[in-house]
Amino acid sequence: MADENQSLNTLDSAIQVTSLHKGYGRQAVISDLSLQVPLGKIYGLLGPSGCGKTTLLKCIVGRLRPDSGLIRVMGQRPGKLGHKVPGSLIGYMPQDLALYQEFTISETLFYFGRIFGMDSVEIRARVDFLVDLLKLPCKDKLIYRLSGGQQRRVSFACALLHEPPLLILDEPTVGVDPLLRQCIWHHLKTMVSNAQKPTSVVITTHYIEEAREGHMVALMRDGKLLAESSPESLLSFYNETSLEAVFLKLCHRDKSKVADDSSLPSLANVDDAKQPIEAETEDDNAKKESPDPGSQYSLDSANSQKQSQQAQEGQPDAVKYVEPVSFSESLRAFVQPPSARRIGAVVIKDVTNMRRRIGFLLFEFSLPVVQIVLFCLCIGRDPNGLRLAVVNQDATGDLGKDLMASLDTYTVKKLPHTDLEQAKALVQRAGAWGVLFLEPNFTQSLTKRFTKAGSLSNRSIRQGSVHMFMDDSSYQVSAVLKQCILSAFEKVLGDVMEKMQLHRKMARIPIEYHPPLLGYEDPTFTEFMAPGIIITILFFLSTGLTAVTFVVQRKEGLLDRSLVAGVTFLELMLGHVLTELIIMSGQTALLLVLSLLAFSIRCNGSVALVILLSLCCGFSGMSLGLLISVLCTDENSAMQAALGTMYPCLLLSGIMWPTEAMPVALWYMSRALPTTLLAESMRSVISRGFGMSATSVWLGFVSASGWSVFLLLAALLLIKLRGI
Numbered sequence: 001m002a003d004e005n006q007s008l009n010t011l012d013s014a015i016q017v018t019s020l021h022k023g024y025g026r027q028a029v030i031s032d033l034s035l036q037v038p039l040g041k042i043y044g045l046l047g048p049s050g051c052g053k054t055t056l057l058k059c060i061v062g063r064l065r066p067d068s069g070l071i072r073v074m075g076q077r078p079g080k081l082g083h084k085v086p087g088s089l090i091g092y093m094p095q096d097l098a099l100y101q102e103f104t105i106s107e108t109l110f111y112f113g114r115i116f117g118m119d120s121v122e123i124r125a126r127v128d129f130l131v132d133l134l135k136l137p138c139k140d141k142l143i144y145r146l147s148g149g150q151q152r153r154v155s156f157a158c159a160l161l162h163e164p165p166l167l168i169l170d171e172p173t174v175g176v177d178p179l180l181r182q183c184i185w186h187h188l189k190t191m192v193s194n195a196q197k198p199t200s201v202v203i204t205t206h207y208i209e210e211a212r213e214g215h216m217v218a219l220m221r222d223g224k225l226l227a228e229s230s231p232e233s234l235l236s237f238y239n240e241t242s243l244e245a246v247f248l249k250l251c252h253r254d255k256s257k258v259a260d261d262s263s264l265p266s267l268a269n270v271d272d273a274k275q276p277i278e279a280e281t282e283d284d285n286a287k288k289e290s291p292d293p294g295s296q297y298s299l300d301s302a303n304s305q306k307q308s309q310q311a312q313e314g315q316p317d318a319v320k321y322v323e324p325v326s327f328s329e330s331l332r333a334f335v336q337p338p339s340a341r342r343i344g345a346v347v348i349k350d351v352t353n354m355r356r357r358i359g360f361l362l363f364e365f366s367l368p369v370v371q372i373v374l375f376c377l378c379i380g381r382d383p384n385g386l387r388l389a390v391v392n393q394d395a396t397g398d399l400g401k402d403l404m405a406s407l408d409t410y411t412v413k414k415l416p417h418t419d420l421e422q423a424k425a426l427v428q429r430a431g432a433w434g435v436l437f438l439e440p441n442f443t444q445s446l447t448k449r450f451t452k453a454g455s456l457s458n459r460s461i462r463q464g465s466v467h468m469f470m471d472d473s474s475y476q477v478s479a480v481l482k483q484c485i486l487s488a489f490e491k492v493l494g495d496v497m498e499k500m501q502l503h504r505k506m507a508r509i510p511i512e513y514h515p516p517l518l519g520y521e522d523p524t525f526t527e528f529m530a531p532g533i534i535i536t537i538l539f540f541l542s543t544g545l546t547a548v549t550f551v552v553q554r555k556e557g558l559l560d561r562s563l564v565a566g567v568t569f570l571e572l573m574l575g576h577v578l579t580e581l582i583i584m585s586g587q588t589a590l591l592l593v594l595s596l597l598a599f600s601i602r603c604n605g606s607v608a609l610v611i612l613l614s615l616c617c618g619f620s621g622m623s624l625g626l627l628i629s630v631l632c633t634d635e636n637s638a639m640q641a642a643l644g645t646m647y648p649c650l651l652l653s654g655i656m657w658p659t660e661a662m663p664v665a666l667w668y669m670s671r672a673l674p675t676t677l678l679a680e681s682m683r684s685v686i687s688r689g690f691g692m693s694a695t696s697v698w699l700g701f702v703s704a705s706g707w708s709v710f711l712l713l714a715a716l717l718l719i720k721l722r723g724i
């Protein structure tokens with residue numbers, strides 16, 4: 001730390017920006033902007049809303065990459081491998097509150113303290129100091145219970161916590177009363193005047209006049225710097241009494257684009273004429289155009305001047321300097337080893353968040369419970385109480401009566417009728433699922449089939465048959481009714497065979513089903529679907545939770561703040577994975593207890609493998625959630641994307657119907673989905689009792705790992721490309 005301070009003390013300026021260009025898509029926001037923030041000074045950045053102040057600060061803290069130009073913060077490029085910007089060299093207060101609303105003041109500060117590597121004693125001492133300095137209420141008060149101004153002060157405290165050498169404050173005094181504003185400025189001035197540990201401050205503010213308290217102000221408009229000097233020299237040069245008036249004058253001048261501005265000296269003239277502050281010496285101006293010696297980039301000063309001139313003259317093809325960053329450095333920065341300390345801080349933060357949002361946590365656990373209970377209760381069980389109109393006109397024996405008596409009364413609710421037409425009319429009115437009709441000499445004709453098989457007439461065959469008139473509008477109901485009648489018929493016929501001293505099996509078609517080699521003897525549709533349903537629930541709950549968590553954190557600026565504090569995206573992700581593992585383990589336990597124990601879904605294989613598959617599945621779901629969070633800007637679109645991916649997966653993954661029934665092209669597509677091989681693997685373990693050596697089982701693990709790696713890489717690549 002001593003070495004670090006020493007090397008910082010030898011710096012010329014805290015921030016040096018040269019010919020910066022930055023835009024979003026085709027919209028140019030900052031064009032050819034150069035500035036220099038002296039060490040140990042307060043630098044006020046002023047400008048109207050939308051002029052690009054926040055964009056500039058985000059480039060400085062390393063959250064946005066310039067389109068071209070050069071930035072040096074504490075001597076090095078922000079984001080350079082090993083440089084602590086983003087990180088502990090800066091204290092950043094973003095414009096958004098960027099605070100965890102369910103945290104207490106103390107928990108909020110502890111989170112950032114841990115990231116910066118401070119120990120508990122140090123953090124506690126700083127918390128007490130800052131609570132006192134910023135007149136914050138009790139440190140155990142929850143953030144959402146604070147007023148807007150108090151919340152802004154907590155946000156300010158986060159930036160001051162680790163006493164960084166450079167403070168970047170985006171609108172710190174919005175919503176705070178004048179007394180406190182004065183107190184904040186007083187504290188900033190004390191910090192910059194500390195000879196042992198001087199702090200440099202960049203501050204944006206809407207209250208232009210308060211910037212008079214700073215050592216230097218820069219006036220910005222439409223992404224350009226109109227003036228940069230000390231407040232006193234600006235006021236005297238433009239002969240105004242307020243900075244606001246100076247600013248207006250400069251704006252009018254810029255707006256009217258007066259070609260000959262000899263009446264109003266240029267920005268350079270201001271400094272030349274008045275020599276406003278010590279930092280702006282000729283030497284420094286020369287340094288402005290020559291980057292630090294350690295830099296890989298060498299900006300030719302003549303070119304730089306020419307380029308600035310071209311830009312000012314509005315020449316579109318002015319050459320822009322893009323600082324080269326070697327591929328190996330990018331790669332090393334991309335995959336730099338995560339820090340256990342920062343992951344620990346993220347995990348503590350996520351667990352605290354989870355504890356505070358107990359309702360949400362209960363929802364996370366109750367959702368899979370409700371889904372699996374509803375699935376086991378409603379899907380795959382045989383329909384029962386099916387209304388069946390029965391017309392038994394058999395008057396030649398007991399077989400008709402026996403058949404009626406053999407119908408399974410759980411499945412069928414018999415509605416006796418005497419007239420066939422009336423019974424059919426009932427079905428046509430949807431009052432019953434079918435009619436079972438036996439002709440008057442059913443017993444006699446049926447018996448004839450076995451006693452006089454050689455001389456059987458068509459009439460006898462018809463009269464000895466069971467006649468069915470069905471409502472076939474429901475495939476499942478029809479199938480169950482037909483199976484129920486067939487079973488009853490086989491039973492009655494078996495009795496007839498026995499009476500005739502024949503084997504009762506003669507009543508059945510001669511196909512013998514031996515005990516199954518795999519699966520169960522009496523498979524149910526529920527058991528076919530259950531493995532896939534467990535996979536779907538775990539996969540998409542993880543997807544939804546991760547997508548929404550990251551989208552909300554990004555939207556509220558929480559992600560940005562952590563990243564500027566030095567946490568990498570990988571560390572945030574790993575922290576989230578560890579916390580999510582707790583939720584996923586609970587969800588998996590609930591799902592398995594309910595399905596395997598409460599609803600008696602049989603498991604032939606290893607429960608440990610089932611748990612491992614479930615966790616792999618949850619991890620792939622999380623990876624998809626992360627990708628969705630990168631692609632979506634708000635929670636609604638993230639949820640829609642999660643649901644949008646869920647339905648095709650549900651239909652195409654062979655969860656509801658075997659994939660063998662699909663057209664060939666869709667079958668191939670189905671194999672490529674993240675849930676198909678996972679569901680098959682789960683089914684192989686649960687129903688077939690396979691272990692890890694079976695292809696269908698390990699393929700599930702390979703698929704889950706492959707998808708996780710692919711989705712994570714895609715998300716991280718997009719994060720890099722889009723500068724999220």
Ligand SMILES: Nc1ncnc2c1ncn2[C@@H]1O[C@H](COP(=O)(O)OP(=O)(O)OP(=O)(O)O)[C@@H](O)[C@H]1O
Pocket residue numbers: 024027029047048049050051052053054055056095
């Ligand atoms: N992520 C983004 N994508 C696209 N455009 C953006 C993005 N962020 C900012 N902009 C646009 O860039 C311009 C400058 O925005 P910026 O937030 O830097 O201005 P500002 O000076 O900080 O304004 P304010 O004082 O209101 O915060 C605005 O026109 C804004 O709409």
